[in-house]
Amino acid sequence: MRGLKKMDTVALPGYQLYHNYFREHEGLNGKTPAEIAGIKIGG
Structure with missing residues (x-):
């Protein structure tokens, strides 16, 4: 996955x-x- 080279990316918490x-x-x-x-979760 792109963006997982850095731990402070928003992709990891989202996943x-x-x-x-x-x-x-x-x-x-x-x-x-x-x-x-x-x-x-949700309404």
Whole structure:
């Protein structure tokens, strides 16, 4: 990924948010980590 040569890039925190809250995980039976944790995102 472009922009990951520096640790202070905005790409890394954005990807971490996506991976840790929005992305469906096979190990969670297709649910997102936010769903498992009971975190409601959005309206």
